[in-house]
Amino acid sequence: MISGISFSDIAKEFREESLELLEAMENSLMVIRENGMDHEHINAVFRAAHTIKGTAGMYKIDFIVEFTHIAENLLDQVRNGKIEMSDELSELFLECKDHMQNLVEFAVVTNNEELPHAKLTEVTKSLGAILSEKLDGDSAATHSATEHLTAANQADFTNAKNIHLWKLGISFDSSVMEQGFEPASFLAYLRKNSESFELSANTSAIPFLSDLQPTACYVSFDIRFSSHLSKEEIIEVFEFIQDDCILNLVEDIPVVETTVAEETPVAKPVSTPKTETKVTPVQPQKAQNNYSIRVDADKIDQLINLIGEMVISNANVVQQSIDLQNTELIESVSLVSRMLEDIRGNAMQIRMVQIGESFNRFKRIVLDLSKKLGKEVELVIKGAETELDKTVIEKITDPLVHIVRNAIDHGIEAPADRGSKNPKGTLTLDAYHDAGTVVIEISDDGKGLDEAVIYKKAVEKGIIEEGTHLTQQAIFKLILEPGFSTAAQITDVSGRGVGMDVVKRNIEALRGNIEIKSQVGEGTSFIIRLPLTLAIIDGFLVRVGETFYVIPLDMVIECIELSDEEQEGMHGNNYIDLRGTILPLLNVGEFFGEQQSEDESRANIIVVHYAGRRYGFVVDELFGEFQTVIKPLGKIFSNLRGVSGATILGSGKVALILDVPMLVSFILSMRARSD
Amino acid sequence: MVRMDASILRVHPQGDLTIYQVEELKKELLTAFSGAEEISVDLSDTEKIDTAGFQLLVSLQKSCAETGKKFDGVGIYDAVKNFMNLYGYDLNDKKGNR
Numbered sequence: 001m002i003s004g005i006s007f008s009d010i011a012k013e014f015r016e017e018s019l020e021l022l023e024a025m026e027n028s029l030m031v032i033r034e035n036g037m038d039h040e041h042i043n044a045v046f047r048a049a050h051t052i053k054g055t056a057g058m059y060k061i062d063f064i065v066e067f068t069h070i071a072e073n074l075l076d077q078v079r080n081g082k083i084e085m086s087d088e089l090s091e092l093f094l095e096c097k098d099h100m101q102n103l104v105e106f107a108v109v110t111n112n113e114e115l116p117h118a119k120l121t122e123v124t125k126s127l128g129a130i131l132s133e134k135l136d137g138d139s140a141a142t143h144s145a146t147e148h149l150t151a152a153n154q155a156d157f158t159n160a161k162n163i164h165l166w167k168l169g170i171s172f173d174s175s176v177m178e179q180g181f182e183p184a185s186f187l188a189y190l191r192k193n194s195e196s197f198e199l200s201a202n203t204s205a206i207p208f209l210s211d212l213q214p215t216a217c218y219v220s221f222d223i224r225f226s227s228h229l230s231k232e233e234i235i236e237v238f239e240f241i242q243d244d245c246i247l248n249l250v251e252d253i254p255v256v257e258t259t260v261a262e263e264t265p266v267a268k269p270v271s272t273p274k275t276e277t278k279v280t281p282v283q284p285q286k287a288q289n290n291y292s293i294r295v296d297a298d299k300i301d302q303l304i305n306l307i308g309e310m311v312i313s314n315a316n317v318v319q320q321s322i323d324l325q326n327t328e329l330i331e332s333v334s335l336v337s338r339m340l341e342d343i344r345g346n347a348m349q350i351r352m353v354q355i356g357e358s359f360n361r362f363k364r365i366v367l368d369l370s371k372k373l374g375k376e377v378e379l380v381i382k383g384a385e386t387e388l389d390k391t392v393i394e395k396i397t398d399p400l401v402h403i404v405r406n407a408i409d410h411g412i413e414a415p416a417d418r419g420s421k422n423p424k425g426t427l428t429l430d431a432y433h434d435a436g437t438v439v440i441e442i443s444d445d446g447k448g449l450d451e452a453v454i455y456k457k458a459v460e461k462g463i464i465e466e467g468t469h470l471t472q473q474a475i476f477k478l479i480l481e482p483g484f485s486t487a488a489q490i491t492d493v494s495g496r497g498v499g500m501d502v503v504k505r506n507i508e509a510l511r512g513n514i515e516i517k518s519q520v521g522e523g524t525s526f527i528i529r530l531p532l533t534l535a536i537i538d539g540f541l542v543r544v545g546e547t548f549y550v551i552p553l554d555m556v557i558e559c560i561e562l563s564d565e566e567q568e569g570m571h572g573n574n575y576i577d578l579r580g581t582i583l584p585l586l587n588v589g590e591f592f593g594e595q596q597s598e599d600e601s602r603a604n605i606i607v608v609h610y611a612g613r614r615y616g617f618v619v620d621e622l623f624g625e626f627q628t629v630i631k632p633l634g635k636i637f638s639n640l641r642g643v644s645g646a647t648i649l650g651s652g653k654v655a656l657i658l659d660v661p662m663l664v665s666f667i668l669s670m671r672a673r674s675d
Numbered sequence: 676m677v678r679m680d681a682s683i684l685r686v687h688p689q690g691d692l693t694i695y696q697v698e699e700l701k702k703e704l705l706t707a708f709s710g711a712e713e714i715s716v717d718l719s720d721t722e723k724i725d726t727a728g729f730q731l732l733v734s735l736q737k738s739c740a741e742t743g744k745k746f747d748g749v750g751i752y753d754a755v756k757n758f759m760n761l762y763g764y765d766l767n768d769k770k771g772n773r
Contacts (some may be wrong), residue, residue, distance in 0.1 A: 183726050188761055206730050207704055209738040214697035218730055219762075262703040286745055 011054035011108045014447045016057060016294070021048040023361070025097050029090050030363040032586045033347040045093065046075045047230075052100060054233065058189070059105045063116050064100065070131045077135060082636055092130060094364070099123050099648060149180050163195055165252035171220035173244035178215050181241050186218050187221065194227040196607045225251075241664050267337065297390065307344050308629040312648050313339055315627070315649045319650030341627065351391065354432045355440070356384025358397045362404055368426060369408045376415050377408055383431035388438050394532055397442070399503040403442050404429075406500065409526050411442040411446030434529075437512075439552070449518035451475050458484065476516035480504040511644055515611065529611065529661070539628035539647070542606065543621040543657060545594030548655035550628050550647055551617065555608040555660055559622055562603040564598055574670065575614070576605075583607065586669050587618040591663070610664050617663070630657060642666070677703040678707070684711035692728035692755075701731060714739055716766065719750030732766060737756050749763045 025048040026039040049072045050278055056064035071093070092432045102123075105117055107271070112117070169192075172183055182478075191197040227234070231249060234396070238245055249440040278413040321333040357382050370377040390398075404427065412425035430441040451472060458464045458478040470478075478484060482501035507514050512530035531552075539550035565577050575584045585605065588594075605616040644659035678685045684707050688700065705709070708714075716732060718724075723736035739746035749761070759765065 177725075178725055184758060184761060191761065199763050201759065201764055203730075203733045203737075203764070204765045206733045206737060209701065209708060209734050209742055212701060212731065212734045214731055215694050215727055217726060219726060221762075 008111050015104060015108045018052050021052055022097050022101050024048050026361050026364055028171045029093055033090050046079055048077055061112050064103045068100060070128050074131050074135055097129055099127055109458050156579050163226050165226045167250040168223045169248035171246050172217045174216040176217045176241055176244040184240055193229055194225040199224040206559050211614040221421035302348050307347050312630050315650030350385040351389050353390045353393055355386050355393060358393050359384055362429060365404060374414060375412055377412055378424055380426060380428045386431040391512055395506060399506045401504050407444040411444040413447050435533055437529045440528045441525055443523060445523040448520040448522055448524055449476055450520055454478050474516060537628050539626045541626040544589045544619045544620040548653060550655050550657045551606060553609055553625060557607045557609045562605050562607045583614060584617045584619055584669050585616040586663055605634050606662055610660055615664055615667055677707055680751045682712040687717045691723045692721045693723060693725040694727035697731045698725045700755060703734060713745040715747045715749055717750045718755050719752055721752050721755050724755045
């Protein structure tokens with residue numbers, strides 16, 4: 001209906017918006033399932049379906065409109081209490097949601113130029129039939145899908161509730177028609193979605209023939225209409241011309257309000273005296289962007305890359321200002337540096353997303369899976385508000401899905417096999433920040449991992465040799481090795497051809513690591529540690545021999561001087577006594593084979609904190625805090641151990657970023673060997 | 676589309692009366708306007724109208740009122756009627772001439 005805009009132009013946006021709505025729909029349905037029916041959530045489900053239908057209608061994606069319409073009818077009856085919500089129904093709605101998603105994807109892929117293929121049509125039909133069956137008698141007849149299609153343009157919202165009376169003043173930029181927009185189309189669309197519609201066209205601005213610019217827009221409109229559309233939805237109607245029109249939307253008092261049927265009439269007189277309760281002039285673009293702006297992730301990446309470059313250049317400026325010994329310059333430069341740091345912080349913040357969103361999708365997975373396998377599983381989500389870089393979240397979701405699937409499939413036992421434990425298993429997803437990393441824990445209270453069984457299997461599969469001595473942790477980690485996934489265990493759930501090795505690889509690609517804790521009969525925990533961000537970190541700059549190294553600052557606890565006495569007290573061992581506890585040490589210079597500079601009389605220890613324990617790195621010189629833009633090392637260095645990246649110093653020199661997790665595991669293996 | 680019939684200027688747009696036609700029609704109307712005493716607009720063969728077409732008609736109507744010429748709308752096609760309904764406007768209703 002809107003000329004000048006083809007579907008392919010907005011397909012991406014349409015998809016994103018729809019998927020977001022569908023996700024909201026699923027989340028609300030899951031809440032209803034867990035906590036029982038409530039108005040707020042069923043309304044959210046209805047609104048999501050309704051908005052998708054509306055948008056699909058605007059772009060004439062009839063097959064989505066057709067299907068969504070039936071689902072919407074049933075939803076409407078459910079939210080009005082005509083039909084009672086049940087687990088069966090919510091499951092049906094979940095299926096509908098999946099189907100709608102498939103339809104949306106299909107429309108986007110084909111640019112809405114093709115009719116859905118047989119498989120989709122079939123699902124539309126079968127689900128449609130189930131939906132219509134559930135519909136309460138009379139309305140089922142009047143609102144069948146076919147009827148809807150023929151009457152598609154007529155008011156089909158007669159049973160939609162929450163009708164409000166609106167006054168809308170709208171005037172257009174004089175160039176609006178020259179840009180290819182026709183005011184009448186927008187108004188006709190609004191009329192179509194209104195119960196009553198009174199428009200008066202203000203033609204007073206139209207000049208006499210001699211002065212008329214025939215293609216300029218002179219008319220403005222005053223409309224009084226009643227509609228089920230929300231304020232946002234009304235403004236959305238004018239979205240495409242939002243820059244070229246001024247809307248003044250005023251709500252009159254609501255005329256009908258059946259959703260809140262219980263509301264006593266006593267409450268009403270309070271709001272009735274005035275005909276216009278709220279007067280809110282609306283600039284459409286503002287209302288649209290009230291809460292968030294949709295920005296292409298690439299743009300943010302670009303911004304962050306640029307800031308990264310700037311941090312490097314700035315480091316150079318700082319260096320030069322120090323070399324010049326010009327105090328004023330140094331002062332100005334330090335001011336710039338500070339602001340740059342703020343900019344960097346803010347830019348990184350843009351990418352931070354709460355992990356809860358991606359946790360929510362597990363509710364559905366757990367529900368579907370436990371049902372399929374005849375298990376009872378309760379999902380507990382903690383730390384949903386923990387923030388994590390969006391890219392990291394995106395990349396971690398698949399591995400998490402895999403671990404969760406595994407936990408339900410292999411970890412949690414069937415109710416009958418759970419012995420004295422609660423027959424309902426518990427799966428916990430937890431996220432929290434810890435020393436510059438984010439920790440995600442997936443724990444189940446299932447049967448746990450059996451060391452002996454895993455060891456035996458690993459030997460059978462040729463992953464390790466019989467007789468190899470391994471720590472418990474190392475044995476558990478064998479399940480992450482490629483080729484471990486066992487044929488005997490393959491079900492249609494976890495035997496999808498993707499082994500746990502993919503989980504490990506994905507996590508390592510994010511510079512994270514994974515730890516497994518397990519107790520036979522009590523359960524298993526997967527503990528994943530991930531860096532907060534991927535691009536820029538605060539680092540601590542040190543020097544060993546001729547090389548500069550950077551240690552992620554969040555991990556640094558303190559720096560101490562390694563005195564001669566302590567050095568002697570070590571007796572060649574690799575640990576010192578730090579205020580009564582043993583501090584394992586790693587001589588960074590030795591590890592990387594640095595030339596020992598003889599004249600160095602003193603050494604320093606940087607105490608880092610990782611995975612709940614402390615370790616010391618022996619280095620030559622400390623420089624302190626340094627903003628580090630992580631530059632990946634090329635492929636050639638992929639086998640380089642102990643270094644996770646590089647950065648460029650102000651002087652142009654390269655500093656290596658220490659891979660603390662790797663070094664820590666090295667320290668541990670050294671100790672294991674010497675034990 | 677535009678024809679002088681004695682002193683009556685008959686405007687009879689065929690097919691579309693939209694933003695694509697208004698420039699030309701306006702020129703024709705402007706040329707013929709001063710010589711006419713009465714203007715008759717026949718929309719019975721106008722299949723499509725948009726806001727630009729609508730504005731041109733209103734402008735013509737206003738110009739008539741200003742110069743004391745008689746303006747008469749005869750015949751209307753369904754599609755155009757729908758449009759006029761949407762805008763709540765009747766060419767022959769002088770109240771619309773604000």
